[in-house]
Each structure stands twice: as C-alpha cells, then as structure tokens.
Amino acid sequence: MSDSDSSEPSLRQLDGESAGELRAVLAALEGGAIAVDREAAARLVELLGHASKEVRRRAAGALATAAANDAVDVELVRAALRDPCSMRRFGAAFALARAGRTEAAITEAAVEALGDDDGDVRWAAAGIVCSAAASDAALKSRLYELSSCDKVERRKMALYCLRDLGETDPARFLPALGDHDPNVRMAALAGIGRAGNAAEHVIDALIALARADGVAGVRRAAVGVLGMVGLHSVRARQALEKFCDDPDANAARAARAALARYESTRG
Numbered sequence: 001m002s003d004s005d006s007s008e009p010s011l012r013q014l015d016g017e018s019a020g021e022l023r024a025v026l027a028a029l030e031g032g033a034i035a036v037d038r039e040a041a042a043r044l045v046e047l048l049g050h051a052s053k054e055v056r057r058r059a060a061g062a063l064a065t066a067a068a069n070d071a072v073d074v075e076l077v078r079a080a081l082r083d084p085c086s087m088r089r090f091g092a093a094f095a096l097a098r099a100g101r102t103e104a105a106i107t108e109a110a111v112e113a114l115g116d117d118d119g120d121v122r123w124a125a126a127g128i129v130c131s132a133a134a135s136d137a138a139l140k141s142r143l144y145e146l147s148s149c150d151k152v153e154r155r156k157m158a159l160y161c162l163r164d165l166g167e168t169d170p171a172r173f174l175p176a177l178g179d180h181d182p183n184v185r186m187a188a189l190a191g192i193g194r195a196g197n198a199a200e201h202v203i204d205a206l207i208a209l210a211r212a213d214g215v216a217g218v219r220r221a222a223v224g225v226l227g228m229v230g231l232h233s234v235r236a237r238q239a240l241e242k243f244c245d246d247p248d249a250n251a252a253r254a255a256r257a258a259l260a261r262y263e264s265t266r267g
Contacts, residue, residue, distance in 0.1 A: 009034065014043045022055060029062035036066040038073060045080045048091030053118070056087060060095040067099035074101070081105045086112070090121060097128045107132045107139065114146070114161075115154035122157050130164050140165065144172060152181045159187035163194045170197045174205055182215040189218070193225040203230045207239045210251070220251045227258020237262065 009025040011034060016022060028034045029044070036044070044066075047059035066072035080092035082105075093109035106128065113125035133139040143165075146158035155176070162172055173195070176188035189209075192202065203226070210222035223243050230236025243255035 011037065011040045014040060014047070019052070023058065026055065026058035026062055030058055030065050032065050032069065036062070036072050038076070041066065041072045041076050045076060045088070045092065048080060048095075049083070049085040049088040053120070056091055060091040061098070063092075063095035064098035067095060067101070078103075078105065081109050086116070089113075090116070090125065093128065094124055097131070102132065107136075111139075111142070111146075114157040115151045117153070122153060126157055126161050126164070130161050133161065133165055147172065147176060152184060155179065156181070156184045156187045159184065159191050163187070163191040166194075167191060168195045168197060170195055170199065170202045174202070177205055177209055182213075182218050185209070185213070185215075185218050186221055189221045189225045193228045196229050198229045198233055198236075200233070200235070203233050203236045206230065207236070210239070210243065216248055216251075220248060220254060223251045224254040224258075227254060227261070231258060231262040231265075 009021070009028040011025065013021040013025040025034065026047075029036060029040075041063070044059045044063050047055055048063075050056050050059065063072065063077055067074055067077060074096070077092050077096055080088050081096075083089050083092070089109045090113040093106045093113070096103075096106050097110070110125040110128035110132075113121050114129065116122050116125065129139070129143070133143060140162075143158045143161050146154050147162065149155055149158070159173060159176055167173075170192055173188040173191040176184050179185050179188070189206075192206070206222050206226040206229075210219055210226060213219045213222065223240070223246070226236055226243075227240060230240075237259065240255045240259050244252055244259070246252040246255065
C-alpha cells in the first residue's frame with residue numbers, strides 16, 4: 001500500500017493498530033477521498049469480519065463506494081459471500097447491495113442475516129430482502145415460510161418484512177399471535193395493524209390477545225391495534241370500552257384514545 005502525508009488518512013493505516021487511524025482511513029475510503037487498490041480491497045474484505053461493529057460497517061461502506069464507482073474488483077467482494085465467517089458474508093452482501101448489485105447470492109446472505117443476533121444487522125438485512133421481494137414472488141413466499149421457522153429472530157423479521165412489503169392478508173400474521181416468543185407476537189401485531197383488515201375473526205383474535213396475553217407490552221399493543229383496525233366493529237368498540245378501565249394504565253390510555261378518534265369521526 002502507498003504512503004502519504006502522515007497528517008492525512010492513507011491506505012497504509014489499514015494495517016495499523018491504532019483504532020482512531022483505522023476509523024479515519026475507513027471514513028475517507030467510504031467518502032471516496034482515497035482510491036482503493038487491490039491490496040486495500042482485500043484488506044477491507046478482511047475487515048468485514050473485524051471484532052468492532054463500527055469497523056465492519058465502515059469497511060462495508062468503503063467497499064460499497066468503491067464498487068459503485070467501479071474502483072474495485074467486484075469478484076473479490078463476491079467471493080466473501082461464500083466466506084465461513086457470517087459477519088463477512090453479510091458485510092459483503094451489504095456492500096454489494098448498497099452499490100446497486102442485486103444478484104441472488106446477495107439476497108441469500110441477507111435472508112440468512114435475518115436471524116442474526118445483532119438487531120442492526122437484522123434490519124439492514126431486512127432492507128435488502130424487502131427490496132428484492134418487492135419484485136420476486138418466490139422470495140415473498142419464502143418469507144411466509146420463514147415466519148414459522150425454528151429461529152425466533154428470523155420468524156420475527158420475516159413478519160416485519162411482510163408488513164413492510166404491504167401484506168394485507170391477515171392469515172399471514174394471525175398464526176404468529178400464538179407464538180411462544182412475545183417479540184414475534186409483537187411483529188404479528190405490527191403486521192395486522194399495517195394491513196388494516198377488520199374482519200370479525202381478526203377482531204376476535206385481537207380481543208383474545210388483549211385480554212389474556214401474559215406479557216403486558218403485548219396486551220397494550222393488542223389494544224392499540226384493535227383501536228387501529230376495529231373502530232367500525234361494534235364488538236371491537238365494546239371491548240375497547242371495557243379496556244378503558246384496564247388496570248394497565250397504558251392499555252387503558254390506548255383504548256380511550258381509540259374511542260376518542262372514533263367519536264371525532266362521527267361529527
């Protein structure tokens with residue numbers, strides 16, 4: 001790698017031990033202030049597996065900038081999609097997607113990352129998956145399957161992806177209201193709320209969850225969603241009236257706010 005004025009970030013700092021210098025040169029690379037040679041690109045790919053989350057993110061950003069400007073051998077980055085390190089696989093997928101690439105291997109790495117332990121990684125992966133699924137019916141069908149898979153985080157993120165894709169069929173979300181994990185139940189509620197379907201069986205499911213769920217946050221969310229989708233249902237309004245006296249102040253507040261919205265629409 002070439003040397004440069006020590007007061008300015010340079011490629012040689014990619015091999016240094018100073019965290020500050022490494023962040024500085026990665027920021028310069030991401031911003032396009034420094035050109036990437038093949039040796040630097042290989043080092044950036046290596047840094048996709050770095051212990052520091054910030055370093056991984058900036059390395060991916062630097063590769064994305066270089067790939068978007070055709071300043072890096074894309075095959076070098078694509079090879080990382082097959083790396084044994086899951087962080088490096090997703091980092092490569094993120095970089096390539098951000099550079100405008102859309103091949104199947106990128107989507108596959110993103111689908112895998114929907115189950116990652118890191119929430120930021122999961123949401124970044126969801127963005128890639130949703131972008132691809134918007135025009136790929138097979139991938140959307142795969143999300144239906146993933147919403148009931150054996151990994152909690154992947155189930156949850158599949159439901160959020162379906163929500164963000166505009167899924168309107170409540171049948172895609174209702175089964176997850178019975179999931180053992182409260183975060184999955186919350187994701188299902190988010191999907192039902194966005195879908196806005198007020199069929200009686202949806203109202204029944206929301207009322208049942210709002211009455212009986214063992215997690216206060218889920219009960220509150222169920223009351224809130226009932227107030228979003230069910231105000232034209234007599235049964236939903238009757239249930240909301242009862243929830244106005246709920247011992248959980250937040251659930252009661254959500255019920256009162258929903259009924260106030262209903263009254264305001266009646267003129």
